[in-house]
Amino acid sequence: MKILIADDDLLSRRLLEKTLQRTGYDVVAVPDGSAAVAQICDPDGPRLALLDWEMPELDGPEVCRVIRGHKDLGYVYMILLTSKGLKTDVVAGLGAGADDYLTKPFDTEELKARLRTGQRILHLEGRLVEAREDLRFKATHDSLTSIFNRGVIMDLLGREVSRSRRESIPIAIVLCDLDHFKRVNDTHGHLVGDEVLKEISRRLLLSVRSYDYVGRFGGEEFLVILNNCPAGSTAGRAEEIRRMISSSAVQTNAGPLPIAISIGVHQTDNWGAATLEELLHEVDSALYAAKAAGRNCVKFAKPTDSVTAAVSTAIQLV
Amino acid sequence: MNVATSSILNLEELLSRVDDDRELVVELFFIFRSGCLGNFQRLREAIRREDGKQAERECHTFKGILLNLSAPRAAAAARDLENLARQRQFGSMRTGLAELESEVRLLLVQIEERADEFRK
Numbered sequence: 001m002k003i004l005i006a007d008d009d010l011l012s013r014r015l016l017e018k019t020l021q022r023t024g025y026d027v028v029a030v031p032d033g034s035a036a037v038a039q040i041c042d043p044d045g046p047r048l049a050l051l052d053w054e055m056p057e058l059d060g061p062e063v064c065r066v067i068r069g070h071k072d073l074g075y076v077y078m079i080l081l082t083s084k085g086l087k088t089d090v091v092a093g094l095g096a097g098a099d100d101y102l103t104k105p106f107d108t109e110e111l112k113a114r115l116r117t118g119q120r121i122l123h124l125e126g127r128l129v130e131a132r133e134d135l136r137f138k139a140t141h142d143s144l145t146s147i148f149n150r151g152v153i154m155d156l157l158g159r160e161v162s163r164s165r166r167e168s169i170p171i172a173i174v175l176c177d178l179d180h181f182k183r184v185n186d187t188h189g190h191l192v193g194d195e196v197l198k199e200i201s202r203r204l205l206l207s208v209r210s211y212d213y214v215g216r217f218g219g220e221e222f223l224v225i226l227n228n229c230p231a232g233s234t235a236g237r238a239e240e241i242r243r244m245i246s247s248s249a250v251q252t253n254a255g256p257l258p259i260a261i262s263i264g265v266h267q268t269d270n271w272g273a274a275t276l277e278e279l280l281h282e283v284d285s286a287l288y289a290a291k292a293a294g295r296n297c298v299k300f301a302k303p304t305d306s307v308t309a310a311v312s313t314a315i316q317l318v
Numbered sequence: 319m320n321v322a323t324s325s326i327l328n329l330e331e332l333l334s335r336v337d338d339d340r341e342l343v344v345e346l347f348f349i350f351r352s353g354c355l356g357n358f359q360r361l362r363e364a365i366r367r368e369d370g371k372q373a374e375r376e377c378h379t380f381k382g383i384l385l386n387l388s389a390p391r392a393a394a395a396a397r398d399l400e401n402l403a404r405q406r407q408f409g410s411m412r413t414g415l416a417e418l419e420s421e422v423r424l425l426l427v428q429i430e431e432r433a434d435e436f437r438k
Contacts, residue, residue, distance in 0.1 A: 022337060022339075
C-alpha cells in the first residue's frame with residue numbers, strides 16, 4: 001500500500017521511510033506540507049499519510065484541514081507526528097481533521113499498529129464506496145440489460161429537450177420496438193427472450209455516440225436520445241441503428257435468432273410548448289406507423305425538411 | 319528528565335527502533351552531523367533577532383531530531399530551550415543555547431565513535 005511521509009526533517013523522514021519500506025509499504029516522502037497536499041490530491045496518490053506537525057509552508061494540521069476540505073477526494077487516513085505532548089495540541093490536531101497522532105520518537109510497533117488501524121478504516125471506506133456505487137447503479141440502470149432504466153432515460157429526455165429549447169440544438173427522440181418479440185418468448189421461453197433483450201441493448205449502445213443516451217423504456221421498447229442531431233443526418237442515424245440490430249442473428253441458447261426493430265423518430269430544434277408526454281405520444285405514433293408499414297423500418301413523427309421526408313420514405317424496408 | 323544521569327546516546331533504544339539496521343544508524347548519524355551546523359545557525363539567528371516564534375520552531379525541530387536519534391540529554395536541553403522561547407526569555411535562551419551546544423558536542427563525539435565501530 002502507498003503511504004505518504006511529510007516531514008521537513010531529513011533524519012526523521014529517512015527513519016520513517018526505511019521503517020515503512022521494511023514493513024512493506026510503498027513510500028512517498030516529501031519535505032513540506034504543500035508537497036504533501038499535491039501528492040494526496042493526485043488521483044493515484046496515497047490514501048494513508050504520516051504528517052509531521054511542524055513543517056514549512058503548510059504544517060500538519062493545515063494539511064489535514066486542506067485535505068478534509070476537498071470533498072471530491074476519497075477518504076485519506078492521516079496521522080500527525082508530533083513531539084508536542086500537550087493534550088490541547090492533540091485536541092487541536094484531531095480537530096483539524098487528523099485521524100490519529102503519534103508522538104516522537106515513535107515506537108516502531110506502535111507505528112505499525114496504528115497504520116494497520118488506518119488500513120482497516122480505508123478498507124472499510126472502500127467497501128462502503130463500492131456498495132454506494134453498486135446501489136447507485138442499480139437505482140439508475142435496468143437490471144437485465146444494464147442500460148439506463150425508464151426513470152433515468154425519461155429524466156435525461158426532459159433535460160435534453162430543455163437544453164435543445166434553450167440553445168436551439170437539434171436532438172432526435174428515437175423509440176425502438178423489437179418486432180415479433182412475443183413470438184420469441186412464446187416459442188423459446190423468457191430466458192431466451194432475456195438473452196435477446198441483452199444483446200439488442202448492447203447493439204444499441206454500439207450504434208450511438210458517447211454523448212447519446214440509450215434506455216429501456218418498457219418490455220421490448222428502447223428509447224434513444226440522439227444529441228446534436230441535425231435534420232439532415234437523423235434519418236441516416238436512425239437507419240444505422242435499425243441496420244445494426246438486424247445485421248446479424250442474435251446468438252441464443254435456442255440458436256441464432258434473426259431480430260428486427262421498428263423505429264419511430266421525432267427530430268427538431270424547435271419543440272414549441274409540447275410536454276414530454278405529448279412528444280412521446282408523437283414518437284409513439286411514428287413507431288405505430290412503422291409497425292403498420294410492415295415493421296423493420298423507420299418512420300418520422302414530423303419530417304422537418306424535405307431531405308428527412310425523402311429519406312424517411314426511402315428507407316421503409318420490410 | 320534528569321539531564322545529569324541520562325545517557326548521551328541511547329544506542330540500544332535507537333537500534334531497537336531501526337530493527338538493528340546498523341547501516342541506517344550510520345546514515346542517520348551522517349544526516350545529523352551534516353545538518354547540525356545549519357540547525358544551530360538558524361537557532362542562533364532567531365535568538366539574535368529575538369524572533370520568539372522562529373526560535374520556538376527551531377528548538378522544536380531540533381528536539382524532534384534529537385529524540386529520533388535517541389539522544390535524551392541533548393533533547394532535554396532542546397526542550398528546555400523551546401520552553402524558554404515560548405516564554406520569550408531571550409536572555410535565558412542564550413545560556414540555554416550554550417548548554418545545548420555543549421550537549422550536542424558530547425553527542426557528536428559519541429556518534430563518531432559509534433559510527434567507526436559500525437563501519438568496522
